[in-house]
Amino acid sequence: MNHKVICWDxxxxxxxxxxxxCHRCGGLLTVKMDLEPVKEMKPEDLASRPMGVWRYHxxxxxxxxxxxxxLEGGTPLYPCHxxxxxxxxxxxxxxxxxxxxxxxxxxxxxTVGVSRAVAVGAKVVxxxxxxxxxxxxxxxxxxxxxxxxxxxxxxKVALGKLAQAMFxxxxxxxIDGNFDDALRxxxxxxxENYLYLxxxxxxxxxxxxxxxxxxxxDQLSYEVPDxxxxxxxxxxxxxxxxxxxTELQEVGWIDRMPMLxxxxxxxxxxxxxxxxTGRDDFDPVPTPETxxxxxxxxxxxxxxxxxxxxxxxxxxAVSVTDEExxxxxxxxxxREGVGVEPxxxxxxxxxxKLRASGEVCKDEKVVCICTGNALKDPDTIIKSCPPPMQSKxxxxxxxRLLQA
Ligand SMILES: Cc1ncc(COP(=O)(O)O)c(C=O)c1O
Ligand SMILES: [Zn+2]
Numbered sequence: 028m029n030h031k032v033i034c035w036d037x038x039x040x041x042x043x044x045x046x047x048x049c050h051r052c053g054g055l056l057t058v059k060m061d062l063e064p065v066k067e068m069k070p071e072d073l074a075s076r077p078m079g080v081w082r083y084h085x086x087x088x089x090x091x092x093x094x095x096x097x098l099e100g101g102t103p104l105y106p107c108h109x110x111x112x113x114x115x116x117x118x119x120x121x122x123x124x125x126x127x128x129x130x131x132x133x134x135x136x137x138t139v140g141v142s143r144a145v146a147v148g149a150k151v152v153x154x155x156x157x158x159x160x161x162x163x164x165x166x167x168x169x170x171x172x173x174x175x176x177x178x179x180x181x182x183k184v185a186l187g188k189l190a191q192a193m194f195x196x197x198x199x200x201x202i203d204g205n206f207d208d209a210l211r212x213x214x215x216x217x218x219e220n221y222l223y224l225x226x227x228x229x230x231x232x233x234x235x236x237x238x239x240x241x242x243x244x245d246q247l248s249y250e251v252p253d254x255x256x257x258x259x260x261x262x263x264x265x266x267x268x269x270x271x272x273t274e275l276q277e278v279g280w281i282d283r284m285p286m287l288x289x290x291x292x293x294x295x296x297x298x299x300x301x302x303x304t305g306r307d308d309f310d311p312v313p314t315p316e317t318x319x320x321x322x323x324x325x326x327x328x329x330x331x332x333x334x335x336x337x338x339x340x341x342x343x344a345v346s347v348t349d350e351e352x353x354x355x356x357x358x359x360x361x362r363e364g365v366g367v368e369p370x371x372x373x374x375x376x377x378x379x380k381l382r383a384s385g386e387v388c389k390d391e392k393v394v395c396i397c398t399g400n401a402l403k404d405p406d407t408i409i410k411s412c413p414p415p416m417q418s419k420x421x422x423x424x425x426x427r428l429l430q431a
Contacts, residue, residue, distance in 0.1 A: 030060045030088040032230055035332065044147040045220050047228045055332060056230040057270070058088050065278045070249060077101060078245065080135050080238040086274055088234050089142045095171045096142075099134035100238050102126040104246040104394070109362040110375070114382050118392040120252075121359070121375075122243055125367055125400030129191060132239060132264065132398045133163035139235030140225045141167040149223035150174060153216060155202075155209035156226075157260065157321045158188030159399055164225050165195035176222060178202050178209040183320050185368065185404035205315065206261075207326045227263030228328045236267035237274070243394055244275065252285045254387065257396040258373040259289035259298055259344070260322035262333035264398070269336030285394075286342035289333060290377030292317030293346045295325060298333055302344035307334050318349040318407060321370035321399060343386065347376040353411045355379060359397070366401030374398075 032041045036054025048054060065085045076082040079100035084091040105121045124132035141164070144152050152168050153176040154160050161177035161184075168175035175197040179189065183205070192199050202209040210226060217224035227233060243255070259265055265287055275281045291299050295315035301308065312325035327333065337344055347355075349369075356372035359365050374395040381387040401408060418424050 029064075029085075030058050032056055033059050045217065045223065047214065047217060047224055055228070055329065058230045058234050060086060060088065060274060062086070062274060062278050068278070070245065070280055078242060080138055080235055083238050083241045086237060086241065086271070087139060088231060089139055089146065093146060094138060094142050095145060095167055096138050097128040097134065097166065097170060099127050099138050100242060102242070104243060105363065105365060107363050110359065113358065113362060114379055115389055116382060116387075116393065117390050119378075120247075120394045121363070121365060122239060122394055122396045123365055123367070124239065124396060124398045125371070129159075129163045129166045130187070130400035130403055131159040131163060132236065132396070133159045134167075135238050136227060136232035136235040136263075136267070137163040137167045137225065140229055140232045141171050141173070143229075143231040144173065144223045144225065145171050147223070151176065151222040152225050153177065153213050153222035154225045155179075155206060155213045156184070156188075156192075157206050157323060158184040159321055159403065160226065161197065161199070162188045162191035162195070165192045165197035168197065169195045174198070176200060178213050180205045180209055183323065185320055186406055187400075187403040206324050207311070210328070226328070227261055233263050233267035233270060233329075236264055237271035239264075239396060240268045240271035241275075244281065249280065250392075251281050251283050252394045253391040254286045254288055254342070254393045255396065256288040256290060256374045256378050256393060258319070258322050258370045258398060259291050259333055260324040260327065260370065262289075262298060262327040262329040264396075265289050265336050266329050266332035268396075269332075269340065272340070284340045287336050287340045288342045288377065288381070289337055289344040290373040291344065291346045292319050292322055292352065292373060293348050295323050296346040297325060297327060298330055299344045299346040301330075301334055302337060307331065307338070309334070317352075319352050319369040319373055320404070321368065322373065343381070345377045345380055347373055347380055351376040351380065353407070356401075356408075357411065360401065365397065367397040368399040368401055368403040369407055371397035371399050
């Protein structure tokens with residue numbers, strides 16, 4: 028065993044594979060990796076495997092030969108010169124997580140989480156989801172031959188994500204309530220060992236999600252960026268990125284950390300509210316609302332971990348309006364040819380706001396993580412773009428339209 032699961036709050040070792048919190052203090056769980064063998068290695072020693080989650084297997088708590096994988100990760104890191112010009116910066120990259128097998132970063136955590144489910148002998152897996160987790164879990168459960176149940180907030184899941192969960196054969200259950208209600212319910216089922224929970228409260232999920240940071244470092248030849256910006260919903264991803272940074276520091280592969288910067292929507296910003304008052308805990312937002320449905324979460328399970336990640340790296344948390352999110356989404360599409368869903372565009376919107384206020388300097392080296400593909404939410408795009416022009420099938424009529 029190259030790892031153990033411990034309580035993040037009291038340090039107690041957790042043996043029960045179905046536990047999602049500490050039975051002594053109720054704290055959040057985390058994986059403690061034994062990185063002693065990695066201290067003998069260099070980044071180049073991993074390069075014989077293709078870029079992707081499992082290239083970084085010495086940092087992962089699952090044996091690579093037992094991985095349930097769809098060859099996730101290995102996503103592009105785009106230099107964005109047009110956006111640099113628009114925003115007034117010199118060194119901006121976008122890590123495009125929409126290029127994952129089911130179109131979001133969730134696949135990174137799910138390959139590790141579902142591999143763990145198989146390792147502990149689970150037959151049924153489940154999650155609550157704003158959409159992407161369910162799409163990803165459904166695909167990996169199909170690959171592993173497991174039954175899968177997903178609980179979704181009624182009417183608030185983007186069409187592409189819903190279609191994916193149904194298509195991959197999950198039992199899709201629409202809940203009267205929001206994501207937080209769905210999560211509470213699925214946790215009850217997990218507490219009864221009725222299913223193996225694969226929300227990001229499961230400490231194996233963030234383990235896989237660490238790989239986005241490992242890849243960014245690889246792609247930047249281990250030159251640490253000044254800042255990494257990402258959207259924050261349930262808050263596991265920013266924690267995973269932080270955990271990856273601490274592990275790279277532990278093995279001596281980096282000697283400083285980027286400022287981790289979390290972006291939330293104005294209507295759903297419990298972490299930003301805490302950051303503004305310097306608190307390390309947060310008050311849930313009872314009725315979160317935003318066009319970025321993936322981050323429409325008022326009671327982020329990993330919220331305290333996210334705050335730790337932000338404070339420890341001297342980063343910050345900022346909120347943006349829905350209009351700023353949609354504008355940033357269009358800008359990234361039209362200036363860079365990169366299509367992301369609204370939640371993902373929040374990272375660009377956050378950057379624009381922080382650059383305008385001077386918090387981000389023009390020569391900072393910044394990476395924005397854009398977490399999901401534009402095709403996940405076609406309805407929002409169709410509503411925010413001009414409709415197609417109508418024409419008869421006639422070349423001169425079309426020329427007239429194009430001149431108008
Ligand atoms: C596209 C997208 N971006 C960001 C997030 C937020 O990630 P986290 O919940 O880990 O903060 C999610 C979560 O569902 C998502 O689907
Ligand atoms: Zn504890």
